[in-house]
Amino acid sequence: MKIVIVGAGQAAASMAARLRAKGHGGEITVIGAEPAAPYQRPPLSKAYLLGQMGLDRLMLRSPEWWDDQNIPLRLDEVAQAIDPVRRVVTTDKEEVGYDALALTTGASARRLPAAMGGDLPSVHAIRSLADVDALAPQMRAGRRLIVIGGGYIGLEAAAVARKLDLTVTLIEAAPRILGRVAAAETADMIRALHLAHGVQILEGTGISRITGSDHATGVALNDGRELPADLIVTGIGVLPETALAQSAGLALDNGIATDALGRTSDPAIWAAGDCASFPWQDNQLRLESVGNAIDMAEAVADNMLGADKPYQPKPWFWSDQFxxxxxxxxxxxxxxxxxxxxxxxxxxxxxxxxxxxxxxxxxxxxxxxxxxxxxxxxxxxxxxxxxxxxxxxxxxxxxx
CATH class of the missing domain: 3.30.390.30 (FAD/NAD-linked reductase, C-terminal dimerisation domain)
Known part of the structure; x- marks a missing residue:
């Protein structure tokens, strides 16, 4: 059986390793749009941005491991279409046939629209290696950073910036930070932590636009105030990467919809990780975490090989701040x-x-x-x- 995995992140690496560990001796091919081999994402906004972790330690597997396991990595190659009838993935380089296809396409950072200045230089998101490589040289002591978004990514970026001795203001449009993901009591602890380290937090504060023409110079708030800045980080959530699945006619529901085994509406196509949702308490649950990417990818790998065992998530998460x-x-x-x-x-x-x-x-x-x-x-x-x-x-x- 020839297995093709589209998406080269944590879920892809875990799935490929599990397939080999479970004895699959057939072809496994991983196709990834980024030029880098599968790497860890959580350290991007922390140790890697601080310069405490090099690129080699960021990699999930060594180049030798991929060679030893006979798993080709087709990197810097974009999957553009799936033909479910012919069982072919078309990339920007060629067609790749499959017997079973796994989509581990992950999620992408939400961006502010261009009309609000979201495309200006000095406006950064934190999702990929390229994002952080672009941001890191700008994080210099004494500069003014505005973080838009009071979720975990925004808070982690604010913490790193203060460690690097930037002046930091975090803006959250909702009444409080962590409004979608944690209780008020948890938010209170995190807020106190940041205030103690000199982060200014503005909650219940919306922005109308990012100011500047050639580059970002600050943020205009809905209440008429303008805050100056040398750079801006947006941490306003992520969107599951579903375009490829949608164009192939696969069912979507809070991401790429799968059954309890991880199979999509096409019996030859599977999905796992941040892009995929699965049945959970009468809904389709989608979890954005390393733990889920690993666990679901391994469960899907087992089911691709005939285990027929429903995925049972064990949600766990972490966030390092200061x-x-x-x-x-x-x-x-x-x-x-x-x-x-x-x-x-x-x-x-x-x-x-x-x-x-x-x-x-x-x-x-x-x-x-x-x-x-x-x-x-x-x-x-x-x-x-x-x-x-x-x-x-x-x-x-x-x-x-």
């Missing part, structure tokens, strides 16, 4: 109760999410113990008494 680590287990969507527990340090603690009395997620800032215990409880389907969380002398007692 010297603090936020670790998240589970999904807090639909919670009806929050319980907090203080941590040991100034910036730390945990937030526990419950729905109908059941523990569904835990956010832990600088509290690895709370994260690990919460994760074990969630994976075991066990829910402690919410009142015991804040009062228990030792969280380990919750596992008893």
């Amino acid at each position: 010297d603090a680590k936020l670790q998240i287990a589970g999904l807090g969507t639909g919670h009806d109760r929050i319980v907090t527990r203080a941590g040991d340090g100034q910036h730390g603690g945990s937030v526990w999410y419950f729905r109908d009395g059941r523990l569904i997620a835990v956010d832990a800032l600088n509290d690895a113990r709370a994260y690990m215990i919460g994760k074990r409880l969630i994976e075991a389907g066990r829910s402690p008494d919410p009142d015991a969380i804040s009062t228990a002398p030792d969280l380990k007692a919750l596992l008893a």
